[in-house]
Amino acid sequence: MRRKNFYIARIDKEIEKETKEQNKSEDQKFRPEPFVSTISGYNVKDKPSFPYIKWNNRGLQYEGLRDRRKISEDERKKIYGTEYYEFAPILKPMIDGEPVGSNRANDDEEWAGESAGREEAPEIDDEYDFLKDAVSSRAKVPEFKPRADEPAPEEIYSSPGKKDPLANSVASRPKPRKYERPPLSILKRGEKSPFPDYGHVIIQKDIIDRTLRDFKIGGRVVEYTKGPSVTQFEIKLDPGVKVERVKNISRNLQMSLEGKSIRIEAPIPGKSTIGIEVPNQVREKVCFGDLIAEPGFLNDGNPLNVVLGIDIGGNFVNLDIVSMPHALIAGTTGSGKSVCIHSIINSILYKANPEEVKLILIDPKLIEFASYEDIPHLATPVINDPKLATVALKWAVEEMESRYELFRSYKRRDFQTYNELAKEDPRVSPLPYIIIIIDELADLMFVAASSVEEYIQRLAQKARAAGIHLIMATQRPSTDVIKGTIKANIQTRIAFAVNSQVDSMTILDKSGADKLLGQGDMLYSDGVNETRVQGSFISLDEITDVTDYIKARHDPDFMFSSDDLKQKMQREEETAVDPTDDEYFTVIARDVVENDNASINRIQKAYGIGFNRAQSIMMGLEELGIVSEGVAGRPRRVLVTIEELEGILNEWK
Structure with a gap:
């Protein structure tokens, strides 16, 4: 019988390769689907996300990367015996036998002999047991004083992790110099009869x-x-x-x-x-010193709560500029209008630090605000030129817009909430209040009525939330000075004695100011109630004593100088656009002459252009002699015929 050969089963390499490729294709074909969340569906984050750095959570954004829990300050105190983490870097040098603060590089030979004869320290099983043993003998540890050539030890955590990137960049804000307010003894006090005659x-x-x-x-x-x-x-x-x-x-x-x-x-x-x-047969003088000396008023924490006067009932009347927020003051010469402004300014000087409140004083009459030159509360030197005053108002508008952009970047809605953030965060610089006080509005309106009206209107509408407030005074309460666009946004009005009922209607929208007595007798209206007040009196000598005391102890700290305003005015004059270059100029010129009507309002409506552009075109027509000059309360007259106009336009071209 023939014996059969025995064969051992084996897998050929080519067959094995084909099998692997087949299995690979099958794995790709029948690969399980990705995880689907019942809440988020397929939108499942594959990357870990860490919280942003917020207040009071510095360092917590890296907690997800730690392999061990971070040791708190209380635990450090229990473990190291002190809350200062600088103690930790000393422990290992102590065990190795290195003196604290020594230079190992210079002492290798000296310590080599001692280290050779020292017994080897037992292995430490538990880190905390080692620390506890080390802390128990902390009384023997000498005080750690780093050498001058050694770097300061870095902060040690229980496990490695990144340090807060903002920790070293945050610097404490320098404290402002303490403001020394004038003593109350400078001010005069009134004398009241102990037995009034009724x-x-x-x-x-x-x-x-x-x-x-x-x-x-x-x-x-x-x-x-x-x-x-x-x-x-x-x-x-x-x-x-x-x-x-x-x-x-x-x-x-x-x-x-x-x-x-x-x-x-x-x-x-x-x-x-x-x-x-x-x-009354005998009028009592209300002294500024009596009102400002009230402890509850002087220390109320509101730097813009200022003195106004005393009402009929003998109650002190104060004016909170923050809640006001803008005021219009009017009265004839000798009525007490300027003294009221001085009371407001000196109240601020007594209650506010120069870092808290900045003043822009506009004095076209040159004499009212001369005593306040170089006080630290001024944002700029006292302005006497009406043209520079217009530029200063434009700066205030730009500052208002800039502050709104700043509030938006910090997610704050107004001046108060922003400054509250500045108190908590030293990286945020606080902003001062800006109070603009105009002694005679009529002079500004005479020089540049349209620009002044535009800037005042914008400030009155929006400047309150930016911490900018307007106080305007005039002795000509007529409609060409106090226009409706200005009055509409100013609810607080103070009327002193005026000559006629018409002037009273212009200020208060009602009669009454024509019945006042003068010398500080006023009607104060906050838009809801009307109160008769006898204004406080502060003399020129008192003002001089107060300002001299402040100037002797504090230097001026301007936000911008008079030269800055002059340069800004020059740049605007150089870049001013010629109104005759306007594409509507010739069309409007023919329209005005043909209809014999030089009304800016009609031009605005007919051609859909703004007030400033229409007024600029009208000024160009005036320069060419086509229309007459603008007179308050009267319309412009057309001075040429259509034939003469064509000749002027041909000659001009």
Whole structure:
């Protein structure tokens, strides 16, 4: 029988290669689908994300990378015996036998002999046991004082990790120099009689009652309140008696009381009585020093809460510029308008640091603000040129826009929230309040009415949230100075004595200022209520003493100089556009002459252009003699015919 050969089964290399490729293709074909989340679907992050650096979480954005928990300050204190991490780098040199602060490179030979004869330290199983043993003997450890040639030890964590990149870049903000406010002893105080005389008040009360009876008006005086300048008598009318009957006999009451003027408030807001305000025979002076010396006022923490005066009831009246936020002051010469402005400025000098509040003082009359030159609260030297004042107002508009961009970058909505952030974060620089005070608005309107009106309108609309406030004063309360666009955005108005009821209507939109007595007697309106106030008085000598005291201890700190304003004005004049180059110039010139109407408003509506552009074209027509000069309250006249206009345009081209 023939024996069969025995073969061992084996896999050929080519077959093995084909099998691997086949399996590989099958794996790719039947590869399982990626994970699908029930919440996010396929949008599952493949990369870890770490939180942004926020306040009070410095270093926590790398917690996900640590292999061991970070040791807290309390744990460090328990482990090392002190909260200062500089103690940790000393432990290993101590075990190795290296003296603290020594230079190993210079002492190798000396320590080589001692190290050879020293017993080898046992192996440490637990790091914390080693640290505890080391801490237990910390009393024997000498104080660590690094050598001058050795670098300071770096911060040690329980596990390696990146240091906060902002830790070394944050520098503490330098503290401003302490402001030394003037002493209150510089200011004068008023003298009040301990026994006031009310005899003439009783006589005036009887005269009012008798006059009402003479005209058969049912009513009588039920109460009176004596103020510094006037006394208010409250009349209670009988049922069915009209209030207008008392108003109709105002001249008779004034003649019977032998008063300079009387003012009837019918009715008194919040009461069921009519008020008749009669001048006092002897007026009391309200001194600025008495009002500013009140501890509750001087230390209220609001640098822009300023002194105004005393009302009829003897209550102190203050003006909060922040909540105001802009004010319009008007009154004739000698009415107390300028003294009121001085009270506001000196209140700021007593309450605010130069870093908190900056003033821009515009004084076209050259004399009102001369005492405030070189005080540290000024943002720029006192401005006397109306043209420079216009440039300063434009700077304020640009500063307002710049501040809004800054607030947006820090996710803050207004001036207060931004400065709160600056208190918490030393990297954020705080901003000062900017108070713009114009002593005579009429002079600015005369030089550049359109530009001044535009800048004031923009500031009045938006500057409050940027920490910029306007206080404007004028002794010409006419409609060509106090225009409707300005009044619409200024709710706080202070009216001193004016010459006519029309001027009172221009300021307050009602009569009453024409009945005031002058010398600080004012009507203060916050847009809701109207209060009669006797303004505080501060003399020129007191102002000089206060400013001299401040200037002797603090140097000026301007935000921009007068030269900066002059250079800015020169650049604007050089880059000014010639109105005759406007594409609408010749078209509008023919339109004006053909229709005999040189109205800027009509040009704006007809051609869809802005006020500034229309006014610029009108000024070009005036320069060529086509229309007359602009006069307040009167329309421009067309001076040429259409034939003469064509000749002017041909000659001009």
